[in-house]
Amino acid sequence: MKAWIISDFHSSPLDLFHRRQLAVPRADVCICAGDIAGNIESAIDFLHSEIAPHMPVVAVLGNHDFYGSSIDRALEYVRKWTAGTNVHILENEIFQRDDLRIVGATLWTDFEIDAHDFGHLPKRARRDMAVRECMRYLLDFRVIYRSDTRVGGQSGLITPEEMISRHQESRAYIERELSKPFDGTTMVLTHHAPTPRSLDPRFGGHISNAAFASNLSNVIHAGRPHFWVHGHVHRFADYVENETRVLCNPRGYVGERGSGGFRPGLVVETSVTEAEDRNHE
Secondary structure, three states: OEEEEEEOOOEOHHHHOOOOOOOOOOOOEEEEOOOOEOOHHHHHHHHHHHHOOOOOEEEOOOHHHHOOOEHHHHHHHHHHHHOOOOEEEOOOEEEEEOOEEEEEEOOOOOOOOOOOOOOOOOHHHHHHHHHHHHHHHOOHHHHOEOOOOOOOOOOOEOOHHHHHHHHHHHHHHHHHHHOOOOOOEEEEEEOOEOOHHHOOHHHOOOHHHHHOEOOOHHHHHHHOOOEEEOOOOOOOEEEEEOOEEEEEOEOOOHHHOOOOOOOOOOEEEOOHHHHHHHHOO
């Protein structure tokens, strides 16, 4: 099966003024790793109108797709407006067609990586520092609403605790599914990156890296998926972690044209033979 790999469309009305037309290559399925638009309604409309007429779409949502909504509310919207269509949004779910199995989740992060200037701190202190600083830097904490119940004088905005809880749930789900035998190709699809190797070196040392990647190398080594596709990091990545090919192909924002290594026609063969050949090059 030929899969078109892409993420971080960041579709917006500005595209009309910057001639950001989408070139859709020939493929059997589109694998989209999130950040499709700036809200869930626009994200689903984009997939239905721009890609689904050409091929099935298997996607996870990115943090930008939840803007103006809570995570639970956005997922409810997705279930309503993709049921019975060519668009499949995964959140701790499996998509399977022929010999391809896709394990999908947004993933979020645990804020625990040491790939920044505070990496020398003990894990708990490092995580607490990252949470505190990421709440200052990330727009997510000002435009995504919480899905759990407010207590006392708490705000209605998403909390780091909710993100960490969702990360842990997704991580456990991915581990469970990878432990199940499958006679074909297994791909994990997430928005957030599974290893610090995917981080953009332009932001080397910055503590906000903790909001972009977690270290799931042990999950990769134990589960041995053929592919792990992610987004969120606006930098092209194609590397092998143990025996898994890790891919990130972000289109990026309007102003990032040409700077992130985006490949409009990145299509990979997902058959077991082809995937194993590539992973052992």
